[in-house]
Amino acid sequence: MAKLDIERIRLKVYRFDPETDREARIDTHDVPYVDGMTVLDALFHVLEKIDGSLAFRFSCREGICGACAMFINGSYRLACETQVARVLREGHRELHVMPLPHLPVIKDLVVDMTRFWQNYEAIAPWIVTRTADPEKERLQSPAQRKLIDEYVGCILCGSCFSSCPSVWTGREYLGPNAMMKTYRWVVDSRDDAAVERLGRAGNEKGAWRCHTIFNCTEACPKKINQTSAIQGLKRRTVAAMLRGAR
Amino acid sequence: MIYHEVLVVGGGLAGLRAAIEAHDAGCEVAVLSRVHPVRSHSVAAQGGINAALGNHEKAQDDSPERHAFDTIKGSDYLADQDAVEILTSEAPVCIYEMEHWGCPFSRTADGRIAQRPFGGAGYPRTCYAADKTGHALLHTMYEQTLKRRIRVYEEWQVVSLAVEDGRCYGVVALDLRTGALEAVGAGAVIFATGGGGRIYGNSTNNIINTGSGMAVAYMAGVPLKDMEFIQFHPTSLFGNNVLMTEGARGEGGYLRNALGERFMEKYAPQAMELAPRDITARAIQTEINEGRGFPGGYVHLDLTHLGAERIMERLPAIRDIAINFTGVDPIYEPIPIQPGQHYFMGGIDTDSTGATEVAGFYAAGECACVSVHGANRLGGNSLLETIVFGRIAGRHAAGYVKGEGGEAARSGLAKVMARVLGETEKKVLRVLEADGPEDPADLRDELRETMFRTVGLFRDEKTMTAGLEKVHELRERYPRMGLRHRGRRYNLDWARNLELEGMILVAEAIAAGALARRESRGSHFRTDARERDDESFLKHTIARLTGDGPRLEYRPVTITRWEPKARTY
Numbered sequence: 001m002a003k004l005d006i007e008r009i010r011l012k013v014y015r016f017d018p019e020t021d022r023e024a025r026i027d028t029h030d031v032p033y034v035d036g037m038t039v040l041d042a043l044f045h046v047l048e049k050i051d052g053s054l055a056f057r058f059s060c061r062e063g064i065c066g067a068c069a070m071f072i073n074g075s076y077r078l079a080c081e082t083q084v085a086r087v088l089r090e091g092h093r094e095l096h097v098m099p100l101p102h103l104p105v106i107k108d109l110v111v112d113m114t115r116f117w118q119n120y121e122a123i124a125p126w127i128v129t130r131t132a133d134p135e136k137e138r139l140q141s142p143a144q145r146k147l148i149d150e151y152v153g154c155i156l157c158g159s160c161f162s163s164c165p166s167v168w169t170g171r172e173y174l175g176p177n178a179m180m181k182t183y184r185w186v187v188d189s190r191d192d193a194a195v196e197r198l199g200r201a202g203n204e205k206g207a208w209r210c211h212t213i214f215n216c217t218e219a220c221p222k223k224i225n226q227t228s229a230i231q232g233l234k235r236r237t238v239a240a241m242l243r244g245a246r
Numbered sequence: 247m248i249y250h251e252v253l254v255v256g257g258g259l260a261g262l263r264a265a266i267e268a269h270d271a272g273c274e275v276a277v278l279s280r281v282h283p284v285r286s287h288s289v290a291a292q293g294g295i296n297a298a299l300g301n302h303e304k305a306q307d308d309s310p311e312r313h314a315f316d317t318i319k320g321s322d323y324l325a326d327q328d329a330v331e332i333l334t335s336e337a338p339v340c341i342y343e344m345e346h347w348g349c350p351f352s353r354t355a356d357g358r359i360a361q362r363p364f365g366g367a368g369y370p371r372t373c374y375a376a377d378k379t380g381h382a383l384l385h386t387m388y389e390q391t392l393k394r395r396i397r398v399y400e401e402w403q404v405v406s407l408a409v410e411d412g413r414c415y416g417v418v419a420l421d422l423r424t425g426a427l428e429a430v431g432a433g434a435v436i437f438a439t440g441g442g443g444r445i446y447g448n449s450t451n452n453i454i455n456t457g458s459g460m461a462v463a464y465m466a467g468v469p470l471k472d473m474e475f476i477q478f479h480p481t482s483l484f485g486n487n488v489l490m491t492e493g494a495r496g497e498g499g500y501l502r503n504a505l506g507e508r509f510m511e512k513y514a515p516q517a518m519e520l521a522p523r524d525i526t527a528r529a530i531q532t533e534i535n536e537g538r539g540f541p542g543g544y545v546h547l548d549l550t551h552l553g554a555e556r557i558m559e560r561l562p563a564i565r566d567i568a569i570n571f572t573g574v575d576p577i578y579e580p581i582p583i584q585p586g587q588h589y590f591m592g593g594i595d596t597d598s599t600g601a602t603e604v605a606g607f608y609a610a611g612e613c614a615c616v617s618v619h620g621a622n623r624l625g626g627n628s629l630l631e632t633i634v635f636g637r638i639a640g641r642h643a644a645g646y647v648k649g650e651g652g653e654a655a656r657s658g659l660a661k662v663m664a665r666v667l668g669e670t671e672k673k674v675l676r677v678l679e680a681d682g683p684e685d686p687a688d689l690r691d692e693l694r695e696t697m698f699r700t701v702g703l704f705r706d707e708k709t710m711t712a713g714l715e716k717v718h719e720l721r722e723r724y725p726r727m728g729l730r731h732r733g734r735r736y737n738l739d740w741a742r743n744l745e746l747e748g749m750i751l752v753a754e755a756i757a758a759g760a761l762a763r764r765e766s767r768g769s770h771f772r773t774d775a776r777e778r779d780d781e782s783f784l785k786h787t788i789a790r791l792t793g794d795g796p797r798l799e800y801r802p803v804t805i806t807r808w809e810p811k812a813r814t815y
């Protein structure tokens with residue numbers, strides 16, 4: 001990666017503790033820049049060397065655990081895999097780090113994901129089978145496996161949920177992630193509960209709330225196309241209704 | 247006070263598997279974890295999980311016995327052979343169970359679980375889900391805990407273990423969001439708190455792998471076993487040490503030095519790039535030390551001959567990581583790599599049921615030492631250990647609670663928990679109010695740098711003695727540190743520096759064990775004692791914490807069928 005000829009980077013970070021602060025503020029820090037530095041590295045510098053009260057989530061630092069999704073310079077990104085140099089190359093002159101929008105703030109960059117997790121649980125995201133388990137594996141061809149490949153890559157980071165206007169306005173919509181995950185099970189050749197799953201996704205909390213705005217798809221750090229999964233759900237729900245009506 | 251029949255600390259693979267088993271055995275179970283379960287380190291495992299399924303065309307006569315032999319030879323004969331036999335014979339059952347639970351394994355052309363070759367294994371027996379196996383397994387395991395509605399305390403950090411008269415009564419934990427300290431009583435406690443890679447610099451581990459569970463147990467009087475055995479992974483990304491899975495070599499990747507040579511032919515002419523990790527990591531470091539590396543200290547992992555299609559299908563995450571962090575696309579260019587700290591073979595001393603010497607206290611997964619990995623773990627055996635021994639520990643903890651053990655524990659519960667809560671409160675407040683001149687971030691950095699440099703890939707008496715002295719110095723400086731923030735809510739400064747004491751104590755156990763072991767075995771390689779010495783050291787190191795550091799004892803290794811032989815590849 002091309003080297004950047006700078007010594008410091010200006011970081012503007014959102015600060016808010018709902019228990020003690022009347023309103024949020026933005027703190028500005030100048031952080032020493034080193035090659036290869038990520039946004040997460042910059043946050044750690046603040047925590048360890050400047051202001052120990054900064055709160056943020058982290059774990060894997062390699063883009064797989066989903067802990068560090070944030071709103072960085074106007075886009076949803078994982079702080080750990082976002083190189084400072086890349087943000088600057090996009091034409092930004094400083095880093096702007098905000099928590100995931102539209103979610104309640106616990107402190108600073110740490111948001112309350114309760115509703116996201118509850119919605120995930122609400123779709124019964126586990127396999128349901130009607131036949132006894134075989135002695136060995138249930139067979140699944142590489143082609144059948146491919147149908148779920150995109151969707152099992154989800155890291156449950158919450159970006160899509162945070163980005164969805166239907167989630168902001170409709171308290172009961174389960175959101176793009178829950179819908180995409182429903183579809184993941186519907187198309188898994190080993191799962192036998194497609195009828196129940198489509199029933200759940202076909203009601204007022206489900207797929208019909210999606211207005212194909214594509215915010216989620218754009219927000220997803222794993223480039224998962226939730227919208228096409230939701231379209232798939234809609235198609236199958238209609239097909240199931242037609243079959244039922246016959 | 248909160249009470250659960252079985253309390254599992256840790257939401258990674260070992261913890262969730264233990265919770266599921268204890269739940270299915272009829273116990274009321276809760277999981278407590280300092281991160282949401284899917285953020286646990288298990289999610290980052292890449293390459294795969296071993297089981298002798300024989301699905302690969304070259305592995306039709308593979309068997310649990312052959313898997314056991316490879317594991318024991320890989321361990322340089324330090325693993326307990328009865329425990330290894332449990333690991334490898336339970337492996338197929340556990341893998342099929344994960345598949346029945348919906349785990350999205352990659353598949354063979356005829357629809358079975360795909361398997362790939364891994365280092366130190368005689369057959370391709372590593373089951374995988376592309377290069378995101380840990381993610382596939384952990385998400386599946388989490389789905390099963392949701393199905394069972396197992397309660398999870400998310401973002402709670404355990405600070406102490408309540409032990410009295412050889413019996414465990416629960417834990418004291420910090421609720422990070424509120425900053426409140428809570429006593430959590432339990433009929434049985436299972437630690438599944440993962441490894442301590444971040445005690446070292448240049449680690450492939452996630453940031454939260456600080457060994458805090460090992461430290462909490464150690465401070466409560468539970469001994470640690472074989473701590474000197476630290477695995478260094480041959481291929482971590484140059485710069486930030488993100489792992490480049492062994493699966494990359496399993497798929498046919500080459501290692502080349504700056505002269506373009508496939509240097510492994512000098513070190514393991516038969517196995518080449520698929521020699522076990524200890525041998526491969528030392529080979530790379532030798533090339534670098536002798537001037538055949540690239541400037542800065544790295545060699546190349548070359549995948550360019552594999553072709554775009556294979557890389558995209560089998561190693562997509564590796565490619566993304568290489569592009570994201572170094573700008574190198576492995577389809578066209580070799581990846582710069584160096585050895586990095588990777589895994590703790592040692593841990594909380596348990597037997598093959600997960601039990602420790604404290605009644606009602608169990609451990610499983612990377613934080614535990616059963617021991618199935620001995621002096622060197624084979625790739626793909628750790629994920630396996632989490633599931634096999636998580637399950638076993640869950641079952642035995644449930645049995646203990648249902649038997650008289652649970653009753654006995656409950657009778658003294660309130661009193662013990664009140665005492666431990668009081669003592670812990672004092673300790674955590676002392677840290678929160680610390681306002682000395684020492685910067686804890688410096689202490690942490692110095693600790694990591696010291697451990698990697700002095701108790702690393704190549705060891706000798708003089709360097710290790712200096713390292714141990716430095717650790718002692720850090721131990722003395724720790725109480726003089728100053729925190730930057732004194733609020734209680736989501737105070738990372740507090741939570742992270744609370745653990746620092748434990749990191750230092752565990753580092754001390756590692757260095758002391760390594761100094762005392764005057765031989766080379768597996769990952770423990772001494773330039774001043776290059777041979778394995780079965781006569782004096784075919785035994786486990788047991789470290790107990792005393793007022794002036796670790797006291798070492800030794801225990802024999804269990805040998806069942808495989809007599810120690812020279813280890814060549």
Ligand SMILES: Cc1cc2nc3c(=O)[nH]c(=O)nc-3n(C[C@H](O)[C@H](O)[C@H](O)COP(=O)(O)OP(=O)(O)OC[C@H]3O[C@@H](n4cnc5c(N)ncnc54)[C@H](O)[C@@H]3O)c2cc1C
Nearest residue numbers: 256257258259260280288293294404440611612626628629
């Ligand atoms: C990058 C990488 C790749 C790997 N790839 C492979 C592979 O392909 N195959 C293989 O076999 N092995 C692999 N390993 C090793 C393997 O991933 C780990 O050993 C294994 O996942 C550990 O699982 P665990 O359940 O024991 O602990 P973890 O998954 O680390 O979970 C620990 C849990 O404990 C909790 N915890 C810790 N301390 C506390 C505390 N004080 N209070 C409360 N909660 C606490 C954490 O929140 C977490 O939930 C890899 C390791 C690394 C570093």
Ligand code: SF4
Nearest residue numbers: 154155157158160220
């Ligand atoms: S679908 Fe994408 S954005 Fe949504 S939770 Fe999963 S990884 Fe995050």
Ligand code: FES
Nearest residue numbers: 061065066068080
């Ligand atoms: S820290 Fe895990 S995704 Fe960023």
